[in-house]
Amino acid sequence: xxxxxxxxxxxxxxxxxxxxxxxxxxxxxxxxxxxxxxxxxxxxxxxxxxxxxxxxxxxxxxxxxxxxxxxxxxxxxxxxxxxxxxxxxxxxxxxxxxxxxxxxxxxxxxxxxxxxxxxxx
Numbered sequence: 001x002x003x004x005x006x007x008x009x010x011x012x013x014x015x016x017x018x019x020x021x022x023x024x025x026x027x028x029x030x031x032x033x034x035x036x037x038x039x040x041x042x043x044x045x046x047x048x049x050x051x052x053x054x055x056x057x058x059x060x061x062x063x064x065x066x067x068x069x070x071x072x073x074x075x076x077x078x079x080x081x082x083x084x085x086x087x088x089x090x091x092x093x094x095x096x097x098x099x100x101x102x103x104x105x106x107x108x109x110x111x112x113x114x115x116x117x118x119x120x121x
Contacts, residue, residue, distance in 0.1 A: 001026070003117040006106035020045055034059055036101075040069075048075050057084075057120070065097050082111070 001011040001030040008031035028036040038057035051071045067086045075082040088094035
């Protein structure tokens with residue numbers, strides 16, 4: 001919760017059960033005060049290789065934003081290359097997430113926040 005989300009966002013963790021079938025639920029608080037409830041179910045966890053989860057979330061009044069996420073990790077010494085892929089049910093759902101929530105830019109900001117956090121721990 002120290003680095004998740006775009007710049008200016010904070011988080012309230014409701015549940016983190018990091019195992020296959022486990023739930024990750026949290027509320028992202030936007031800098032403008034908007035809340036974004038999120039719920040994910042972990043579907044695959046392969047240590048040092050891959051995490052997969054189904055994700056659902058929305059802002060009040062918006063349609064659900066659902067997608068399937070795959071995060072892969074390539075570990076080489078003290079460095080790790082992380083690749084994130086999201087599979088949306090339709091092109092329209094993808095376009096909505098990108099346009100309404102700034103999905104690409106927000107993802108890049110989240111990864112930059114992760115890099116900053118890791119440099120301090």
